Amino acid sequence: MAGLELRGAVVVSVMELPAAATYADPPAAGGIFGEDVAAFSDRLHQWNGVSTDVTRRQPTFAGLGLVGETYVQMANDARAVSATSGAYQVTLGEEAQVFLLIDTRQAVPAWVASMGFERVLNGGTDGEYRVGYDEGSGAADLGVGPGLSINTQAAVFTARLGAGVHVFNGLGFAGNNNYGLVTTRAGTVVGGVARAGGGNPTPALLRLGFASGVTAFVDRTHQFVVTSTVLAAVPGLAGADFVQTSNDARAFSATTALYEVTLLEDATAFLILDNRIGSAVPAWIGEMGFVSTGQTLGIDEGGDGSINQTATIYQAQLGAGIWEFNGLEFGGGLNHYGLAFSAVPEPGRALLGALGLMGILTIRRRRRR
């Protein structure tokens, strides 16, 4: 895992309860999640991206924004603990966004929804984000990297849980794999981001990662450089969930979905647009409700310390659901856009709660025509 940056700040400890302790191997906490990490404390099985088929929206972990986060290795044998009995006691050092990875062959136990977990949906073939179990009893059974030697799959569920102790029950079934648990910092609003069209590199999600100097694209060393004055003038941008797009994808059609973003809750969306586009701003940007904040930032092409271009920050309010973003249909002489998403500030959240719009389980799909 050379070069893997630790992004997870949530301190996690895990203790097995008596029902799980009968299955011997204790759980392990505090590992760093990524491709090929050990899924369980009592198996060689690994977590991997489920497929290299991009129509499923999940070729790697990059779009889930979970690489570098902390995770827990349960004992796979403890899957047999009853779904109504505590298996593990997980202590979170702070409020966290928690992701549960549950074997798709498994009837989802009632405790999953009772704890507030919701399935993370997408518009791909499976209709949901998934990760793969690369099962193996020896090295010959294990592939290296996403989509290789994947034997079974897990659906992705997520909930925001408070600091303190949480009891996770068993699955009550011995034939499937046990679940996995990944923690990220609270405040993140994106469930996942994926490529909906085009052949360019898959986007990456940096949870709560927008800051001056952030690497702007997955296929360039360019950086977005923002002054503190501008960050103060655009509330929510600093520390927003940041989507690194592919700069090469700037030529993609302006009337066809290029990226797909699953918002877990209503959010403020930011679109960073190279000023050289001039009057050629595609219609979909305004149709989604994006308006210019009048604030600009610098693009340091090459990340060499020199600002080469300026970009304008657009902003829109988007509801929970799956949103599609088209291309710019603009070739060389322009950088692709950046996307960032932050939670709606507290007064707005309270209003939405009063209107009964918070906590909607069903993801709404939005398309522009």
Ligand SMILES: [Ca+2]
């Ligand atoms: Ca593997």
Ligand SMILES: [Ca+2]
């Ligand atoms: Ca395998």
Ligand SMILES: [Ca+2]
């Ligand atoms: Ca430069």
